[in-house]
Amino acid sequence: MAGESNRTKHMQLAPDDFTSGQEPRWCPGCGNYSILAQMKKVLPELGIPKERFVFVSGIGCSGRFSYYIDTYGVHCIHGRAPAFATGIKLVAPHLKVFVITGDGDCLSIGGNHFIHLCRRNVDVTIILFNNHVYALTKGQYSPTSGRGKVTKSSPYGVIGNPFNSVRLALAAGASFVARTIDKFPEHLAEILKRAAEHKGTSFVEVYQNCNIFSNGDYLRLMDPGKRGDNLLFLKHKEPYIFGKNSDKALDWTGDDFKVVNISGRKKQKELITHDECAGHPAMEFMLASLSEDQSMPTPVGVFRDIKNDTYEDMLKKQIDSVEKKKGKGNLEQLFNSGNTWVVE
């Protein structure tokens, strides 16, 4: 619990000020530790008094997050954190609300709440820990598990197609959409900070390794020997350059991306560049889809960052305009409205 000194000097908060009394109980080596550490690093940088942070989490390994960070926290029920968070924001818009969720929590049982949160553009930052598996229930496949993945509930391999969560968030209308990886702390911190500073629904998918049930799922993105060719770091207004020696780039054929070799061949300014603020998310859709193609690099970074009215701002505007027109509600008058009659 924070003392007086922390409250008055919130601008000088340190990561340790956000350490709660509860010892994290994630498995040793779990990617969640990294996300927790980076979140604690980012919060003091936001210039927001500590008491205004609220973390609402769902059920699953990710759901425990809210116990491990010393802010206001609600460990909600499975999949419903976005609904609870929406209620908080609509009556107390001054609070900075995070939703912490997992692939099963967010995209399966909570799918409906997730898309409607994005659609409304409520000012909530939602962090999805994507490890491709239901880990806390000890290893069943999730809505992001790839075809063929063997789990306890898919002993002969997963059939059906996985969700691409970035594409889903884009389609649902989130105004900030990004992806990052637990093993890259600096990138993770940068993305978390940008998401937290965004006004409107900001969505971050974190590729998070579960070293028990889906260890190595992200190996091609992590392995120092391979990742150079498999990872594409998105940068606003810059071309899509990647490769161990920065010698490759994405180019646009007119209907799809292709990889081109740029070593000495093509001038960089002839390459298409990334636009986080594009009006239409078509290009971001195509980019998001690349993660499903093993022959293409997986983009990480900010896909989309646009300005749009938040739900709570529109709500306030509407109420203000009604109050302007009708005046502040007079309850006495309301009681006595319609046809009344007096009995002597």
Added chain:
Amino acid sequence: MKKMQVLQTVTIRFAGDSGDGMQLVGDQFTVAVALAGNNLLTLPDYPSEIRAPAGTLFGVSGFQIQFSSGSVHTPGDALDVLVAMNPAALQVNLKQMKSNGIIIVNTDAFNERNLERAQYGSNPLKDNSLDGYQVLQVPITSLNREALKESSLSLKAKNRSQNFFALGIAYWMFNCSPDNTLKWIESKFESKPDLIDANKKALHAGYDYALSAKDFSTCYKVKKADKKPGKYRNITGNKAVALGLITAARKAGKKLFLGSYPITPASDILHDLSKYCNFDAITFQAEDEIAGIGSALGASYAGALGVTTTSGPGMVLKSEFFGFAVMAELPVVIIDVQRSGPSTGMPTKTEQADLLQALYGRSGEAPVPVIAAASSTDCFKATFEACRIALEFATPVILLSDEYIANGAEPWLIPNLKEIPEIEVKYATNPENYQPYERDPETLARMMALPGTPGLEHRIGGLEKEDVSGNVSYDPENHDRMVRLRDKKVRVIADYVDDPEICGEPEGDLLVISWGSTYGSVFTAMEEIQNRGLKVSWYHLRWIHPLPQNLGEYIKNFNKVLIPEINLGQLIKIIRSEYLVDAKGFNSVRGLPLRVSDIIKAIEAQLEG
């Protein structure tokens, strides 16, 4: 020469196709008799289809009102007057007619096609099957067209005003002034002068027709009722709930937040509150029932009065969040406007079959206080009390209403706002040693700290909590203690609410115990039973959990107990197990209020048996 006859009580039903405007006519007639000073109670009875195929039996929409110079607590068992706009309306409602009752029919609608759709083999207006009733045959459609012959409206539009013609007839028959309806027409169709003209003409034409037609020989007068002095208005249960919520939020100094998903018959509460956003009322139409309560709980957590409204099928979906609210000990008011079930059931019909769901429909030991509204006007008080308990005890509270009182209307003695008590809610603000699950020693309510309060950062959630500290705990003894504490916290509420009063002697042959919207039917039945001098008393429950403190004593003082309900016996299970009494039930699950005559018979059977 016309005669005038004075009546004490009249039950009339307007019936026609669901597009015929019968609800509108009923509403107007209700206001007219209310303004005439009568007691009244209404029962709208309409199909869930917005525009069912014309002329069909399932498309019949009805509006029933009982009005009287004496007391009225039901919309009436049987009809004195039926206004039937087509054969289907006659077919559906005839069995409810009193013998020698008055039937006003629109003869123009009795053509071959409509008769066939209403499954009449022969025309009932010609085959003597209506002998024993006073049938007044009026060619309403053609008379109305004639009255509007100068109007520029299309024929279809002209026909749409024929409900006002029928209303005009009823106004003459019951000596009601059409003035208020004329005013209403003017404001309703403000920008459409041809509609104002047509509807007013139709109303006048109906009135004048009845005044001059030979077979309308008698009009009736129901004298002013003897009522408690004060200012009145008509109010439906749903409207009373909306006002109750706004009042409670204001008296608690809070914003009101309603998270809701549209569902019949609860949606009107959402509609009303959406209009009142200048009363510090935020309405949020959620993506589903679950998000309705989820957002309400989020709002409560952040310091508002969180409310969700629904009906049976929505209750089922919300129940996981009820359990969460019990564990997190957060206030929220859940309003279940019950309808006929199970599943989609009969969405526009009434029932009391969600009681056990409200009491027990959760995983684990999850006690929730349950209160039931007794009538349309009582919805105001019951809502206020549900909010007060939720806020003062930091607990979810379930309020049971039902379709009958939600849509039915009765005169409401407008309360004096200043006489309604404040609701006091305290929050922790001192950062020294804040313990989220420390309790008020008397109410056992935990001390909440609102997010945004410096130094009181803490975590709550659905996992079991350690007593006092609120930390996650799997300790066996702690769990047992917390289960009992949550149970006790709800039982303690009995000390903070009024026990109902027994109606009749505190001992006798039979005690009738009822709850919820059967209040009116049982009241009326008991009037007759007690007038006969029988040793029968009546106890109407308000809080069903916790049960009142004086009920057990009363039960011991009676030889028998009878519990009438619109379900197969739900309260009776609670009473039998709680008081070990061999109570008997009277159960009728027709989607309609209990008939007074049936309750009287059930009481008589108990006294004989």
